[in-house]
Structure formats: C-alpha cells, structure tokens
Amino acid sequence: MNTVGTVASSKNTGICWSRVLAAAVLSEVAVIVILMVATAIYSLLSSPQSDPAKDIGEIVGYYVAPPAGALATFLFVLWVARKLESKFILNGVAVGVLSVLLTVGFFAGARTEDRPMYLVAFALRIAAGYLGGWEAQRRRRHS
Numbered sequence: 001m002n003t004v005g006t007v008a009s010s011k012n013t014g015i016c017w018s019r020v021l022a023a024a025v026l027s028e029v030a031v032i033v034i035l036m037v038a039t040a041i042y043s044l045l046s047s048p049q050s051d052p053a054k055d056i057g058e059i060v061g062y063y064v065a066p067p068a069g070a071l072a073t074f075l076f077v078l079w080v081a082r083k084l085e086s087k088f089i090l091n092g093v094a095v096g097v098l099s100v101l102l103t104v105g106f107f108a109g110a111r112t113e114d115r116p117m118y119l120v121a122f123a124l125r126i127a128a129g130y131l132g133g134w135e136a137q138r139r140r141r142h143s
Contacts (some may be wrong), residue, residue, distance in 0.1 A: 014087035015094050016080060023076035024098035027125075030072035031065060038064045062114065066121035070128040073099050077132025081140075088140065089133035096129020 039060045046056070077092040084091060100122045107118045 013090070015091055016084065017094075019080045019083070020091055020094045020098060023073075023080045023095045024102055027069065027072035027076045027095070027099050028102050030076075031068045034068040034072070035061055035064060038068075062117055066117065066124050069099065069103075069121055070124035073125045073128040074132040074135075077129050078136055081133065081136030084136070084140075088137040089130060092129040092131070092133025092136070093126060094129070095132070096126035099125050099129070 035057070039057050042056055042060050073096055077095045080091050080095060081088045103118075104122075107115060107122075110118055
C-alpha cells in the first residue's frame with residue numbers, strides 16, 4: 001500500500017480501499033436510518049383503521065430501500081472521491097459493488113416475489129457508484 005496524504009490506495013488498482021469500505025458500510029447505515037425514519041413517518045401518517053397485519057417495515061423497505069441505497073451510495077462516492085486525483089469511476093463502482101456484497105445476504109433470505117426488487121436495488125447501487133465517480137471526475141475537471 002502506498003500513501004497519498006492520508007489516503008491509502010492499492011498500487012495496482014488505484015482504489016482507495018479504506019475509504020471505499022467505509023463508504024460502502026456508511027451507505028448501508030444511511031439506508032437503515034432512512035428506513036427507520038420512513039417507517040416512523042408512515043406509521044404516523046397511516047390511518048388507525050389500516051390493516052395492522054401488514055408489516056409496515058416490509059412495505060416501506062420495499063419502496064424506499066432501493067432509491068435510498070442508490071442515493072446513499074452516490075453521496076458516499078462523492079466523499080470517497082474528495083481526496084482522489086484519478087480513477088474516480090473505478091473507486092465509485094468499487095463502492096457500489098462492495099455495498100451490494102454487504103447486502104447480498106438479504107437476497108438469499110428474501111421471498112421469491114421480492115427478489116426482483118433486490119436485483120433492481122443492487123443494479124441501482126452499482127449505477128449510483130458509477131455516476132458518483134463520473135460526477136466527481138467531472139467536478140475535478142471543472143475546478
């Protein structure tokens with residue numbers, strides 16, 4: 001590992017693994033926080049006559065988790081890229097892929113009818129990683 005300032009990166013790949021791992025973990029933490037807030041809001045806004053048998057967390061998670069994961073991944077890729085000089089997209093995709101790997105266990109335990117949603121969420125995270133890297137690269141060129 002070499003050190004550029006305080007950022008450790010692999011000589012072979014140019015990926016700042018410490019920041020990529022931190023970003024992937026933090027993006028997942030952000031999704032959990034967003035789901036907790038969305039569930040609380042949904043609970044407050046839903047009518048008392050609504051079916052209590054429906055799992056609010058399941059409903060909110062189904063619709064909120066995929067875009068929340070993509071948004072969190074995108075924002076944390078921008079954080080990773082702040083100290084980079086090059087290979088923005090590579091680092092961004094690495095954050096996206098690693099965040100998917102952190103959540104892939106949920107896919108195995110998901111109901112069959114929910115698995116397409118997980119695949120969409122995974123694709124959104126990787127795409128968000130790519131777009132975050134692209135945006136960071138664009139910003140660096142313009143500064």
